[in-house]
Amino acid sequence: MSTRTIQGQKNLQDINQASKDGIGGSPLRPDGTLKVKGEFAYSSDLWHEDMLWGMALRSPHPRANILSVDISEAVKLPGVYAVLTHDDIPGSKFYGLEIQDQPALAIDKVRYHGEAIAIVAADHPETARRAVKKIKVEYEVLTPIVTEEQCLDPETYGYVHEPHEFKSHGHGNICHSQKLVHGGGVTDEIRALADVVVSGHYEVGMQDQAFLGPESGLAVPAEDGGMDLYVATQWLHVDRQQVAPVLGIPEEKLRLTLAGVGGAFGGREDLSMQIHACLLAQRTGKPVKIVYARDESFFGHVHRHPAKMYYEHGATRDGKLVYADARIVLDGGAYASASPAVVGNAASLGHGPYNIPNVRMEAIALYSNNPSCGAMRGFGAVQACFGYETQMDKLAAELGMDPVELRQLNAMSEGDPMPTGQVIDSPAPVAQLLQIVKDRPLPPPLDLDNLDVRTLPGALSNTSHGEGIVRGVGYSVGIKNVGFSEGFDDYSTARVRLEVIGGEPVAMVHTAMAEVGQGGITVHAQIARTELGVEQVTIHPANTEVGSAGSTSASRQTYMTGGAVKYAAEAVKAALIEKGRRRYGWTQTDIILLGGKVISEAGGPLVSIVDLLGDEAIDLTREHHHRPTVPFDKETGQGFGHVQYTFCANRAVVDVDIELGLVKVVELTAAQDVGKALNPLSVIGQIQGGCTQALGLAVMEEIIVKDGKVRNASFTDYLIPTILDVPPIPVDMLELPDPHAPYGLRGVGEAPTVSATPSIVAAIRQATGIALNRIPVRPEHLTGTL
Amino acid sequence: MEFLRPATWDEALAAKAEYPTALPISGGTDVMVEMNFDVHRPSAILDLNRITELSEWQIADDVVQLGASVPYTRIINELSGPLPGLALAAHTVGSPQIRNRGGVGGNLGGASPAGDAHPALLAAGRDVFVEVASQARGTRLIAIDDFYVGVKRNSMEKDELIRRVHIPVADGPQQFSKIGTRNAMVIAVCAFGFALHPKNGTVGTGIGSAAPTPRRAVEAEEYLAGVLAERGLWQSGDLLGTEVIQRFGELVKAAASPIDDVRGTAEYRRHSLAVMARRTLTWTWNDYSKQIRSAA
Numbered sequence A: 001m002s003t004r005t006i007q008g009q010k011n012l013q014d015i016n017q018a019s020k021d022g023i024g025g026s027p028l029r030p031d032g033t034l035k036v037k038g039e040f041a042y043s044s045d046l047w048h049e050d051m052l053w054g055m056a057l058r059s060p061h062p063r064a065n066i067l068s069v070d071i072s073e074a075v076k077l078p079g080v081y082a083v084l085t086h087d088d089i090p091g092s093k094f095y096g097l098e099i100q101d102q103p104a105l106a107i108d109k110v111r112y113h114g115e116a117i118a119i120v121a122a123d124h125p126e127t128a129r130r131a132v133k134k135i136k137v138e139y140e141v142l143t144p145i146v147t148e149e150q151c152l153d154p155e156t157y158g159y160v161h162e163p164h165e166f167k168s169h170g171h172g173n174i175c176h177s178q179k180l181v182h183g184g185g186v187t188d189e190i191r192a193l194a195d196v197v198v199s200g201h202y203e204v205g206m207q208d209q210a211f212l213g214p215e216s217g218l219a220v221p222a223e224d225g226g227m228d229l230y231v232a233t234q235w236l237h238v239d240r241q242q243v244a245p246v247l248g249i250p251e252e253k254l255r256l257t258l259a260g261v262g263g264a265f266g267g268r269e270d271l272s273m274q275i276h277a278c279l280l281a282q283r284t285g286k287p288v289k290i291v292y293a294r295d296e297s298f299f300g301h302v303h304r305h306p307a308k309m310y311y312e313h314g315a316t317r318d319g320k321l322v323y324a325d326a327r328i329v330l331d332g333g334a335y336a337s338a339s340p341a342v343v344g345n346a347a348s349l350g351h352g353p354y355n356i357p358n359v360r361m362e363a364i365a366l367y368s369n370n371p372s373c374g375a376m377r378g379f380g381a382v383q384a385c386f387g388y389e390t391q392m393d394k395l396a397a398e399l400g401m402d403p404v405e406l407r408q409l410n411a412m413s414e415g416d417p418m419p420t421g422q423v424i425d426s427p428a429p430v431a432q433l434l435q436i437v438k439d440r441p442l443p444p445p446l447d448l449d450n451l452d453v454r455t456l457p458g459a460l461s462n463t464s465h466g467e468g469i470v471r472g473v474g475y476s477v478g479i480k481n482v483g484f485s486e487g488f489d490d491y492s493t494a495r496v497r498l499e500v501i502g503g504e505p506v507a508m509v510h511t512a513m514a515e516v517g518q519g520g521i522t523v524h525a526q527i528a529r530t531e532l533g534v535e536q537v538t539i540h541p542a543n544t545e546v547g548s549a550g551s552t553s554a555s556r557q558t559y560m561t562g563g564a565v566k567y568a569a570e571a572v573k574a575a576l577i578e579k580g581r582r583r584y585g586w587t588q589t590d591i592i593l594l595g596g597k598v599i600s601e602a603g604g605p606l607v608s609i610v611d612l613l614g615d616e617a618i619d620l621t622r623e624h625h626h627r628p629t630v631p632f633d634k635e636t637g638q639g640f641g642h643v644q645y646t647f648c649a650n651r652a653v654v655d656v657d658i659e660l661g662l663v664k665v666v667e668l669t670a671a672q673d674v675g676k677a678l679n680p681l682s683v684i685g686q687i688q689g690g691c692t693q694a695l696g697l698a699v700m701e702e703i704i705v706k707d708g709k710v711r712n713a714s715f716t717d718y719l720i721p722t723i724l725d726v727p728p729i730p731v732d733m734l735e736l737p738d739p740h741a742p743y744g745l746r747g748v749g750e751a752p753t754v755s756a757t758p759s760i761v762a763a764i765r766q767a768t769g770i771a772l773n774r775i776p777v778r779p780e781h782l783t784g785t786l
Numbered sequence B: 001m002e003f004l005r006p007a008t009w010d011e012a013l014a015a016k017a018e019y020p021t022a023l024p025i026s027g028g029t030d031v032m033v034e035m036n037f038d039v040h041r042p043s044a045i046l047d048l049n050r051i052t053e054l055s056e057w058q059i060a061d062d063v064v065q066l067g068a069s070v071p072y073t074r075i076i077n078e079l080s081g082p083l084p085g086l087a088l089a090a091h092t093v094g095s096p097q098i099r100n101r102g103g104v105g106g107n108l109g110g111a112s113p114a115g116d117a118h119p120a121l122l123a124a125g126r127d128v129f130v131e132v133a134s135q136a137r138g139t140r141l142i143a144i145d146d147f148y149v150g151v152k153r154n155s156m157e158k159d160e161l162i163r164r165v166h167i168p169v170a171d172g173p174q175q176f177s178k179i180g181t182r183n184a185m186v187i188a189v190c191a192f193g194f195a196l197h198p199k200n201g202t203v204g205t206g207i208g209s210a211a212p213t214p215r216r217a218v219e220a221e222e223y224l225a226g227v228l229a230e231r232g233l234w235q236s237g238d239l240l241g242t243e244v245i246q247r248f249g250e251l252v253k254a255a256a257s258p259i260d261d262v263r264g265t266a267e268y269r270r271h272s273l274a275v276m277a278r279r280t281l282t283w284t285w286n287d288y289s290k291q292i293r294s295a296a
């Protein structure tokens, strides 16, 4: 699998490469080998003497009134220590990431299939399971509100949240909405300027993050009346902010430590078992552990918003876009979760990386009795990209143009405005990325004489020996924002300590960043090595003893917490040099730290770090705030709303068995501008992983919900790509520095998840000639057997 | 929960007689998953892993006697000559880990309509027998056509255990195809097993995941066997012609009675069965013709 790096202009900082494990190097992750060997301690491995096991009773109905909850039989079971309902909650009964609309335990009604109603603590998981079965709930089952039509007509179908209890910014069953108008908007006069118009309705199914480590954690009551919580999460501080009020304790009495995280992808941004474990620990005075089973995990976290979208594009005969119109309806399910941010992204990024003089957009998130949806890799941008990229292919076909050329003709670049009016003020090499994937040599055609069934659609299932197979090629490009947007100050904190241990200078980096597998801790060590000229770096466990690191999401951690580590390390460096100036009276202005020494770039070594530091430790903490943004105007969508943009282009080559509707992705090429690859190996891993998750959405991954009920809460029937489904993913990295970002870097984790799906669908479309307006594409779509 | 670990077949039968509700466990690839998902809470588990003869196979009188616990990996590695259809089916089961543990006895014990061994066993002919035994009544051979009686139900009694499966050594080409919506580790949306039996002039079929039980496409078998006999094709090895292949596919499709579920629609199952039937027939017939021609 080939990988190339294409250097842009000289990087902002001429980065000191003294340590091969500094930035720009690819030291291996400290957790990698342990994970491969099965020795890594995940949150589900936590153990405490005397601990109890917590378990929740969940609703089998998507919408029902709770008439009564009888816990008497459950409490009597030997080994049961506590059975709690919402009546037992000492503090606030609600929580939520942005809008506190979700009850910690259901109050008088349930709004989705799987909502927790009561929790049990027992001395054995089996006892807890039996106790849960003994809780008797009387329901008045109601018809769930699940379709767009039902949601938008609450007078007839009812309210998910009654008007008197409604907490979000919307109304009725609309959780959040955002409009946008750019240029002249879309009017009859504007429409008249277009020579050709293409439009379509598109649909995206409900994808799941499908992390392998189920939700789990351990709550340990402390002597001071507080609580220690060890948990796999994406943002320790925002968990604390939501949990403490429910427990009725001040935030500082709730201390969180990150436990081993088995994947996240957005699914751990919301709380899962945190409140429940803490409530049970608080009540029993004993440590309580909760681990979800796989089926419970599917109910225990939010999913990607399914979307219904309408797109319309007008262009001149020579392919210049004249206008674009879109309406994106996202199903947010029962509770708000991250819906407002998802709507903001869909509205502001939903017309793609194109220059379009006249734009209109409306994005809304509904409340419904479907499972709650919230954060998942690329949110808002993923759904929209399938819409606008399908449109680009339609338009190219209508104009008889090459689909890549059409995109390049309209591609935005640095200095162009987004439909929000925000001018892109760093490189935006959209046309170049497309050219790179287009120029890659194509994989060889199928060799029908030397067939290896593993390379065919169906693989070892032995469905074809070459019959029915047609190849297709498709292209796409996407745009994603990096960091939290719309006025949110998602700062990061880092503490860096430099001291001499065993005769060597050692740096320690302490942040609250959730390492969820992205490789953040590896990068932190690299930054400390480069900035402080040391080899030895230790990473302090992530906890709330240090300030917030913000969320491990929105492609932001290397930018934000990596930036904070850089600034803290620079402060330590400055303090060390200052110490030397005071001691030795140095006057040079070219002092750096390199290879364990303090060096004047012109004059050579001055002193070793060990001698200068002696017994002292320099220990400094810094916060990193990104440049401020503003909320989008509610009606016009205008505003400097995003911190940074990131772009990825893909080319997919697929083989489709057109008789059976089976697909094999043969190759999925990616080109992405990463600004600066702090750890090229990790960056490539992110791009390949992001492409893989996009492949899943294109051809298999969907939570199937019928009348509000989840039908496939297992890995038997929620399918994610296996190694036989993932093709070679050649990656081209561009490194065009962003002057506003630390080291010029660009967040990388999400852009390929946004862009790769439509390229695969386009390739299938080319092979089959079928329109394909819904993802994931199922064999039924390709064979007319739905 | 009792955990019973008999060392011999007789001890196992005795244990099963004493605890008829004990759940046998062989590879455990169904049993453990179902226990984790809270499908069963058996009062006792009967572990068959110490009984070495269950993991052995031998060939006697052109019949393979396949021990109930011989894992799929060994079927692929050791038996793809005598049992090509079953070996191909074994290839499609789960992942390497599952194939290292799971076997045909467990597939039969579970009797899921989606079990991949079933279409291959049905196609292998009417002389496939499941050998079961109980302490009280001794051994009996259940013909494969009588084995599957309902969704996840087989014709065994509570005190019986599966010892081995008797499968005639292939006397002609066999094939197996399975539809899944990903390219590995997938439960069948539907599956089809096919075998040519030139010795007795019959053909065998097996349909998986497209009816309450695995089943044979009887009319398709009879139609094709008739055509092969009438036209002297067994002797000539001549081309079948698209009309025959097409008709065979339609009859296989008509034999299914699938449902819509999360894995696929009934309509897709019918459609893809017809395609698999046509393709597997074409492959096996091509192989057969080549054999005839090279012999001639």
Ligand SMILES: Cc1cc2nc3c(=O)[nH]c(=O)nc-3n(C[C@H](O)[C@H](O)[C@H](O)COP(=O)(O)OP(=O)(O)OC[C@H]3O[C@@H](n4cnc5c(N)ncnc54)[C@H](O)[C@@H]3O)c2cc1C
Residues within 6 Å of the ligand: B023, B024, B025, B026, B027, B028, B029, B030, B031, B032, B033, B048, B068, B069, B092, B093, B094, B095, B098, B101, B102, B103, B104, B105, B106, B107, B108, B109, B110, B114, B115, B116, B117, B160, B161, B162, B163, B185, B186, B187, B188
């Ligand atoms: C990840 C995964 C993927 C899978 N993929 C597939 C697949 O692709 N195709 C497929 O067909 N199956 C699949 N399975 C299911 C399973 O692997 C097969 O059904 C396998 O054949 C079971 O064999 P086992 O020895 O593990 O059975 P066990 O789990 O030990 O037993 C299964 C059943 O048979 C009974 N049993 C076992 N041995 C005997 C005996 N000697 N006498 C009487 N009863 C007995 C048990 O009591 C139980 O009811 C998969 C399972 C998993 C976990």
